[in-house]
Amino acid sequence: MQERLLKKVVSKKKLDGYLKEFFDTYYEDIPPFIHESLEEDYLYGLGETFAPCYVMQFYDEYQLMLNKYNLYLQFIELLKHNHPDLSNMTILDVGGGLIPSLGRRLAKDAKHVMVVDRWLTDKNNPTNLEVIKKEITCASELPKADIVIGFMPCEVTNILVEHACKTDADFLLETCGCVHDDSAMYHDPMYYWYAVRRFYENRKKYIEEMVASSNLGECIELDSYKNIPYTIYTNKTK
Ligand SMILES: C[S@@+](CC[C@H](N)C(=O)[O-])C[C@H]1O[C@@H](n2cnc3c(N)ncnc32)[C@H](O)[C@@H]1O
Numbered sequence: 233m234q235e236r237l238l239k240k241v242v243s244k245k246k247l248d249g250y251l252k253e254f255f256d257t258y259y260e261d262i263p264p265f266i267h268e269s270l271e272e273d274y275l276y277g278l279g280e281t282f283a284p285c286y287v288m289q290f291y292d293e294y295q296l297m298l299n300k301y302n303l304y305l306q307f308i309e310l311l312k313h314n315h316p317d318l319s320n321m322t323i324l325d326v327g328g329g330l331i332p333s334l335g336r337r338l339a340k341d342a343k344h345v346m347v348v349d350r351w352l353t354d355k356n357n358p359t360n361l362e363v364i365k366k367e368i369t370c371a372s373e374l375p376k377a378d379i380v381i382g383f384m385p386c387e388v389t390n391i392l393v394e395h396a397c398k399t400d401a402d403f404l405l406e407t408c409g410c411v412h413d414d415s416a417m418y419h420d421p422m423y424y425w426y427a428v429r430r431f432y433e434n435r436k437k438y439i440e441e442m443v444a445s446s447n448l449g450e451c452i453e454l455d456s457y458k459n460i461p462y463t464i465y466t467n468k469t470k
Pocket residue numbers: 285286288289326327328329330333334348349350351366367368369382383384385386387388408
């Protein structure tokens with residue numbers, strides 16, 4: 233049988249019901265483009281072992297994903313390699329999503345979790361999860377935390393690392409596959425892969441340089457972890 237992200241009991245009919253409930257619950261929080269992309273992609277997990285981030289958040293709301301493909305669980309496992317006891321820790325999740333799925337899971341173990349994102353619901357969150365709904369720019373003030381994390385935080389990747397370095401907070405970052413650059417090059421297929429590689433190399437260099445000039449010790453890079461497909465960066469204090 234084909235491998236898939238969702239538990240065996242989850243059928244299309246069940247997903248239709250969950251999607252309706254999801255839209256009813258979060259109606260005011262969901263911007264039109266996310267509404268559309270959920271309607272288009274909500275069946276993804278029936279045939280794939282991976283799904284776009286808003287679809288994963290929808291699935292996680294109802295615990296529909298198999299543990300072995302649940303990337304939030306794998307990210308938490310990785311975080312716990314360096315921080316086995318989170319009970320006294322404050323965590324800041326940058327670009328934490330419309331539904332703060334990772335933040336909600338971490339709030340079970342951590343003292344306090346703050347999630348910042350431009351699209352973010354304040355419904356159904358645990359009391360030790362603080363929602364900071366705002367557009368992040370390089371001029372934004374972000375709160376201090378013991379650990380700064382980001383799970384595919386797109387354009388706020390570099391801001392996350394800068395903030396961790398400035399505030400002496402350990403960080404764990406799972407980058408995403410996107411390339412946030414609409415330079416003319418991308419429209420020329422001859423140069424596309426060259427430009428993508430250059431984007432990844434520049435990001436890596438930027439992150440390594442930021443960490444090298446901070447008190448955060450060594451910058452560690454992992455190509456992937458279990459089913460997490462993209463490059464992960466973290467720091468290791470000597
Ligand atoms: C790929 S999604 C990942 C969401 C979440 N971490 C997850 O994996 O479920 C990237 C998130 O970063 C947020 N984001 C990107 N740029 C942002 C900005 N400038 N200000 C605030 N949020 C931003 C988006 O709104 C989106 O929720």
